[in-house]
Amino acid sequence: MSNPTLPQGKTTAISNIVNIHNSNVGNLTVPAKDAEPKPKQSVSSFKNSTRNFTVTQQYVDVKESVVRKEKVILHCHGFPGTGKSEIMRKLAEEFPYESNHELYIKWHIEFEDEGHDAQAQLQELVKSLFHSNLITEDAKQRVISDLQRNCAGSLAELLRETKISVLIIFEDVPLKTPKLLSDLLRSVDKIQENNVPFHVYMATRYQTVLENVESKKISSYRS
Numbered sequence: 588m589s590n591p592t593l594p595q596g597k598t599t600a601i602s603n604i605v606n607i608h609n610s611n612v613g614n615l616t617v618p619a620k621d622a623e624p625k626p627k628q629s630v631s632s633f634k635n636s637t638r639n640f641t642v643t644q645q646y647v648d649v650k651e652s653v654v655r656k657e658k659v660i661l662h663c664h665g666f667p668g669t670g671k672s673e674i675m676r677k678l679a680e681e682f683p684y685e686s687n688h689e690l691y692i693k694w695h696i697e698f699e700d701e702g703h704d705a706q707a708q709l710q711e712l713v714k715s716l717f718h719s720n721l722i723t724e725d726a727k728q729r730v731i732s733d734l735q736r737n738c739a740g741s742l743a744e745l746l747r748e749t750k751i752s753v754l755i756i757f758e759d760v761p762l763k764t765p766k767l768l769s770d771l772l773r774s775v776d777k778i779q780e781n782n783v784p785f786h787v788y789m790a791t792r793y794q795t796v797l798e799n800v801e802s803k804k805i806s807s808y809r810s
Contacts, residue, residue: 628719629751630712631693637677646674652806654684659786660772662807664794671790675756683752683784691752692716698759705757705765709734709742712755721749739771743778752784760791 653659663671676695683691694715696708710731717727726745733741746753757768775787794809 625720627690627721629690629692630715630719630721631691632695632712632715633676633679633693637673637680640673640677643670645670646677649674650678650681650684653678653786656786657780657782657784658775658778659784659788659806660775661786661788662791663788663809664791664807665809666792671792672758675758675788675790678788679754679756682754682786686752686784688752688783691754692721692746692749693754693756695756695758698757698761703761703765706734706737706767709739709767709771713742713745716745716749721751734767737767737770739767740774740777743771743774747778747781747783747785750781750783754784754786754788757787757789760789760793762793762795 649661649663653661663674665671679693679695682693692712694708694712696705698705713722713727713730713734716722717724722730722745730741730745733739755771760768772787775785778785794807
């Protein structure tokens with residue numbers, strides 16, 4: 588029996604050809620190259636700069652209170668127009684401060700009213716982590732599912748496991764604190780430190796915006 592021939596003009600390798608009796612046609616295997624891992628990228632949703640920011644003593648005090656700490660929950664409160672947002676955004680520009688880590692996660696959530704959907708914003712964070720090759724597809728789906736149930740424990744643990752500097756800022760948090768935010772604060776407080784900064788900053792106009800059990804665990808500054 589004659590050997591099968593390649594169609595004219597075809598130059599690509601053929602694999603898995605069935606061996607024919609009494610012929611010299613054999614299996615041709617083309618080994619696939621191992622897929623190279625995609626490079627990890629930093630994640631940031633901050634777009635507004637603070638070019639005209641004036642460094643005040645209050646800013647210096649706030650920065651000194653967080654710059655050398657690994658795990659921080661910061662509550663900056665005061666009336667509108669007193670500079671809370673500017674302080675938070677300036678801190679975000681300089682974060683991760685003295686850390687030698689090249690990659691970072693910086694996420695900004697600004698509440699417009701008490702009906703603001705913080706859940707959707709945190710889900711966007713998780714999706715960005717996936718697109719930046721920091722987490723797997725399975726991890727993304729699992730954490731998003733938890734967020735939909737107002738559970739943030741898996742998100743806090745996932746961020747810690749990236750071993751990348753993390754900063755999340757919640758701006759204009761309403762008096763009625765969303766359950767998901769409260770759960771995130773509790774979860775961050777419980778996670779184990781791993782020599783990488785994990786900071787959560789909140790800018791609010793209310794001194795009593797948080798539950799008592801949480802207000803005992805945070806650094807609070809009035810602007």
